Amino acid sequence: MKLAGRDAESYFAKPDPDRTGLLIYGADAMRVALKRQQVIAALLGEGAEEEMRLTRMPGADLRGDPALLLDAVKAVGFFPGPRAVFVEAASDAATPAIQSAVQEWQPGDAQIIVTANQLKAGSKLRKLFENHRNTLAAGLYDDPPSRAEVERILSASGLRKVPADSMTALSDLAAALGPGDFARTVEKLSLYKHGDETDLSLDDIAACAPQSTEAALDDILNVVAEQRDAEIGPLLNRLQAQGTTAVTLCVGVARHFRMLYTAAADPGGPASGVGRLRPPVYGPRRDRIIRQAKAWGPIELEKALTRLTDTDLQLRSAGQTAPAMAIMERTLIWLAMRLRPR
Numbered sequence: 001m002k003l004a005g006r007d008a009e010s011y012f013a014k015p016d017p018d019r020t021g022l023l024i025y026g027a028d029a030m031r032v033a034l035k036r037q038q039v040i041a042a043l044l045g046e047g048a049e050e051e052m053r054l055t056r057m058p059g060a061d062l063r064g065d066p067a068l069l070l071d072a073v074k075a076v077g078f079f080p081g082p083r084a085v086f087v088e089a090a091s092d093a094a095t096p097a098i099q100s101a102v103q104e105w106q107p108g109d110a111q112i113i114v115t116a117n118q119l120k121a122g123s124k125l126r127k128l129f130e131n132h133r134n135t136l137a138a139g140l141y142d143d144p145p146s147r148a149e150v151e152r153i154l155s156a157s158g159l160r161k162v163p164a165d166s167m168t169a170l171s172d173l174a175a176a177l178g179p180g181d182f183a184r185t186v187e188k189l190s191l192y193k194h195g196d197e198t199d200l201s202l203d204d205i206a207a208c209a210p211q212s213t214e215a216a217l218d219d220i221l222n223v224v225a226e227q228r229d230a231e232i233g234p235l236l237n238r239l240q241a242q243g244t245t246a247v248t249l250c251v252g253v254a255r256h257f258r259m260l261y262t263a264a265a266d267p268g269g270p271a272s273g274v275g276r277l278r279p280p281v282y283g284p285r286r287d288r289i290i291r292q293a294k295a296w297g298p299i300e301l302e303k304a305l306t307r308l309t310d311t312d313l314q315l316r317s318a319g320q321t322a323p324a325m326a327i328m329e330r331t332l333i334w335l336a337m338r339l340r341p342r
Helices: 005-013 029-044 067-074 092-104 124-131 147-156 164-176 179-192 202-208 213-225 229-241 246-264 270-274 283-316 324-336
Strands: 021-026 054-058 084-090 111-116 135-140
Touching (some): 054 067, 092 111, 092 124, 179 202, 213 229, 229 324, 270 283
Parallel strands (some): 021 111
């Protein structure tokens, strides 16, 4: 039987202990692993590893020893409680061994949990779990998590005081990040708020959210965008000492100015435009971007992006003889003095 959408999410949260088995497959290994962890935790409860109620085996091992899975499914545990056998990274080559275990399964045997990479519709392994009357197959795709899924992840981490604006911000973050990065971010938030009974704020999220590529160059980007040209030289020296190249710097500055242009050119104004940025930005950084976008405006930002494009082409030119960082410094100073009254 196939599982999809809300039915799949409901089952992952509360799996049926009387099922023979479950197949979880998808191209994103982290997404599959997180769902497998959720299912096994809900199915077996706490202490399954310590009580030897969970047996793990690589799918590749079943080719050399087809009886390995059936033996594990039929084994009698030392501790009471539900049992499961987890077959990791299975392929169609493991189908005969898994099919034998599925056919021989009886109530009271260990449930069979199988994970796999993306499987085609004609996959033997997928057909086995979709067509058997007591097994399920769930395909995971790169769709952003639903709000209910985000709420479940937060609740499981002990984060329950989440206002509407923070929940919206976290939903945006979940859509922009991969499942593993989002899970790590929530874990950081949980530790960050440990012992703090106040609501989860946007500042809290900003403090724990992964920083974007531009964040490593924040100092120089803000100095240029905020017209503080006197600070450019020392910052450039520091970046150069850290190994930052002129091309890398040019790309980072161009990305920042494109972000400002996206905000400034939005019909609803910079505040509305910032809300459309991906990955989303929060807290003080969001306010700073809005201020910079308002100060520059879309026309001046277009001119700035043109200059940065020309600089990038010059830096990458095979016939360029001038020092690359000197060229970049000249462009940064030009940008930083652009809005001064003439």
